[in-house]
Amino acid sequence: MATREKRLAQFDGSGNPPPDLxxxxxxxxxxxxxxxxxxxxxxxGRWRNDRTGGMVEATVVGWRLPRSSAI
Structure with a gap:
């Protein structure tokens, strides 16, 4: 199981996320x-599900550009 620090290191999350991506x-x-x-x-200023447009009701601690075309 990955530690919190290892997971955070895999996600950029610095600065504001690029809008509409x-x-x-x-x-x-x-x-x-x-x-x-x-x-x-x-x-x-809010995280939304890309497919449904619904608001994400979780605490987002990191983000990154998709690493695969599976999303």
Missing amino acids: PLEVLCEDHSGTYQLPFACRWID
């Missing part, structure tokens, strides 16, 4: 860190 996001809760299984977009 699909991104992979890393979230964190009381159980640990996890990557959402869907792409998200940073729109008007």
Whole structure:
């Protein structure tokens, strides 16, 4: 199992995310860190599910450009 530091190192997350681009996001809760299984977009200061447009109700601690075409 990857440690929190290793997961955070895999996600850029520095500065503001590029607007209107699909991104992979890393979230964190009381159980640990996890990557959402869907792409998200940073729109008007909020994270949204790229496919549905629904707001992400998790604490996002990192983001990165997609690493594969699977998203």
